[in-house]
Structures are given as structure tokens and as C-alpha cells.
Amino acid sequence: MHESGLTPTCERDIALLQLGSLLRARGYHFITPTPLTHERVNARADAALAGDLRDVFGWNRPFSLELLDEPIMTAMRGAEVLQPCGDLWRSRVRWSSLDEQLYLHAGFPTEQADAVFFGPDTYRFVRLLKAHLAHERRPIRRIADIGCGSGAGAICTALARPQAEVLALDINPEALAFTTVNARLAGLFNLQARHSDLLRDVDGQFDLIIANPPYMLDPLRRTYRHGGGRHGSALSLAIFDTAMERLAPGGTLLLYSGVAIVKGEDALFNAIALSLRDTGWDWQYEEIDPDVFGEELQNQAYAEVERIACVALRLTCRQ
Template structure:
């Protein structure tokens, strides 16, 4: 099977979802997704208990009455399971968020199911980190992969900027692969393919660019979209570093956006990841994009010893062959 046909085939049974995205694009719909805590606070306001327009329905995940959507569209969305009844009104099972001129479908608020596809401020920082790398790197990208692609934001940002690259989006979550296929079709990038894989377990070959924005919280419910394992959620990110650096082509780069919890001034993620890339054949950079994210987690017993959680970007590049 031609990889570039995978997205088109995947979206056939999601055609109503793709059509909804195109309708929102035509209506110049835009929505910037905030943190779950901000979302909760804004929706708690008395005037926001029900939807008044499309941004309320598909951005803020507010209950809406049938009159807000055309009858035919409402019926199609109901038949496809994209709406559910709620107190005599309706709720959308999906949300739509913007990055620049791109539109992405992902799970509705709140993300409670184990197959939820998360999108939020981390997604924006991840996309910005990729865009900055693409602006400053002169290395040609022929093959790229987005590990744990979620909504496909990383893969699609790469594919849009490097039209001649083959970009693979992998995830263990079938819903994430579905949404990525829809989002790639909506963005009209034909160089993205989706594939189920646990990290790089089902993927072969070397890559010029590997990107990842993995879950990085230690979640007591171990929800796949949120749980980053032990060491305060750092284990999954460390595992990605270990796998990815062995799959870099000469001159290729791993760009990892993740969270870094600190205990007594020690960066737990960096402490465990550094031995993996402290090698003469690799060069690396490490920086904080935001020194303090998800501060509310520090109130939980899991993070009782943590001082802060930072949003960080690690880049590791394999030296070109001499």
C-alpha cells in the first residue's frame, strides 16, 4: 500500500467529521484552547452554561439547543455519534482548535476517557518548537516521525513546512490516528501517513527528524493521554529519548517537548535522560520554554515533594558522517 494513500482511506468513514471541519473553515471558525483549569473556570460563569454560537459548541464544549445547527447537519452528527444528549440539549463529542491557519479536531472537554485525544497549551508550545527548529536547521528532511501523535499537530506542522518530506504519525490510540488522518486531510497535506505503534516499536528505518510531545504527568488513573510513568511522569519521555537517538540518520534530530518536575532543585527528567545522550556522536541543547506549568498538580499527594513542573525542549542531533 502506498503510504500517502493511508490518510485518504482512513478518513472515508470519518467523512462527516471532515465535512464539519471544512464547514468550520468556511465560516472562519477559530478557537485557541486553554488549560483545563481555565476552561473550567470560564465555563462556570453563569452566562456560559449554554452555547450561543459555534465556538461555544465546538470550542468550549457547552450544551446547545438544536436550533444552533442546521437540521440536516444536526441529524448527520447525531447519526455518527458525534453528539450526545445532555439535559434536554446536546453536547459535541469533539472539539476544534486552531494553530495559525490550521484546524484540529480532538476530544471534547473534559477529557475523561482513556482514549481521549488531548490538545492544549502544550500543543502550541510543541508546534512553536518545531517551527523554530525548521526555521533554523539547514539539514534536509526526507523522513520524519511524530511519536504519540495525538491530534497530529507535530506531524502536520512538519508536513506543511516540508512538502517533499515523508512524515509518519504514530500512536497506540486508534482515536488519535483517526483524528490525525482527518486533520491532515483538512490541512491538505498529502505527505502524512498514520500507523499504529507503541513508540517506535512498529516502525523501521532511520529518520532525519523525530518529534514527540508525550504525556508527562504521573497520573494515578494511568490514562494513556496523560500518564508519563514513574519518576513524577518522566519515565515515558526518557524511554522516547533512548529509542529515538538510535533511529536518527546522520545529521538527524530528535526534538522532544515534555514536562520536567523539580525536587530540591533537581530536574528529574534531565537527571535520568542525560546519560543517554551524553555521547561524543551526539550534540544536544536543553531549554525551558515555561518554568512553571500545571501548578495545581503540586497540591496532590503524588507531587508533594515537587517544587515546580517546567515545560522543556530537548534537541539531540546525531553528528553527520565525516
């Protein structure tokens, strides 16, 4: 089993941590938009070349070596994130702001099979978590983030519950490495990044399980994007089933996902409602955003889909 501690150990990850520290010291701040918005903004005539740190590490534009100071260049070389781009260079990674933290994630476009995604869904997911934690009065001693990606959800909960044990779980080694860097940059000491397929590789029950799984149909089946099943909901349902088996009494699952709406019907909701009928579980299900990733409706896999919506499930095991 791969397990990552709180301190990066390989030279690349130590350099990534140093890079993040340098950017934070320089007041770097960037809010990451959708991939389509990113593409459209970078296509503008005045966006061909980076002019500052936001252009390099946020918009991911080509830059000349003279633009960056030597400490940042040294960290980039050590982290192996300098990518040739003709006579110029690009960063292989991006850094995004969320609350007071910086998060390392994949460069644009996110085409690699092991890309670590961060975007508007991440902001919505963390907002959902913060709202829940602000009102939750029951003790939370053990937390699992299934499919942690950049670690934003796990880090949010670890900061809010510093006495809890937080496990950031993923099958992508790059996600675990990036989560470890991001957690260390946030100054956390109660979070561990571990390899696990759902919860199969970790033991015990959890007081809180959180997840923001991929929910799209991706022809390339990239880990961060492909949800599986007919319309991308298979992984969300697998997490739901897993949580029902592994939540401690009084424990809660917070699932943020996306659903394809076909003829006004939400198949994920229907499946969950059927499973929970005549059971002792408390649950709430709501649409957070009724229409996201509309450009995907042009693809044949979504030929019968009316819209893609973002939804949230809160499921609690009665004591």
C-alpha cells in the same frame, strides 16, 4: 499493524471531515486554554448555554438543536458526536485553531481512556518545531512523530517539508483516526498515521523525530496524560533512548516534555546528561515555561515537587 491512509474511510470519519470543512467555511476559530481555565470559564453564570459555534465546538457547552444549521447537524449525526445533555445536547468532540489549520480533538472534560488531547502544550510544541524547521538547512526526507495525538506536530512538519515522508505514530486508534481527519482537512498527501509503540512497529532511520509525550502522573493511567515513572518522565526517557538508536547521521530529535522539579533538581535533564557524557552527540536542553499545572501539586504523588516545568531537548547525531 493498523495503518491509516490520507483519506478517512469509515462513515464516522468522513462525517468528521465534512464537519471540519463546514466549520472552516463558516470562519470558525477557537484557541484552546488549559483544562482549569476551561472549567473556570464554563462555570460562569452566563456560560451555561451555547450561543454560537465557538460555544458548541470550543467551550463544549450544551446547546439546543435550533442553534445549528442542518448541514452541521447532518454531519454531527453522521459522526455520532451528538451527546444528550438533559433536554439539550453537547458535542463529543472539539475543534481548535492553530495557525491556519483546524484540529479535531476530544470533548471536555478529557476523561476517556482514549481521549485525544489538544491544549497549550500543543501550541508550545508546534512553535518549537517551526523555529527549528525555519533554520534547519539539512535535507529532511523522513520524519516520525512519536505519540502524535491530534497530529498537530506531524501536520506542522509535513506542511513545512512537503517532500518528506511523515509518519504520525500512536498506540491510540482514536488518535490515528483524528490525525487522519486533521491531515486531510489540511490538504496533506505526504503524511501517514500508523499504529506504533514508540518506533517498534516501523522500520528504518529518520532524519527528524519529534515528540510531545504525556508527562504527568495520572491515577487513571490515561494514555494521553500518564508519563509513567516516579514523576512522569519515563516515556520521555524511552523516546530519548529510541531516538539515539534510530536517528540517521545528521538527524535530530526534538522532544517537548514536562518535568517535576524536586529540590531544584531536574531528573530528566540529569538522566539525559549522564547518557550523553563523553559521546559524539550535539544537544541543547532548555526550560520553556518554569511553572505549569500548578494545581497538580495538591496531589499526594507530587508531595515533594516544587514545580512542573516545560522543557525542550534538541539532540543531533553528528555525521
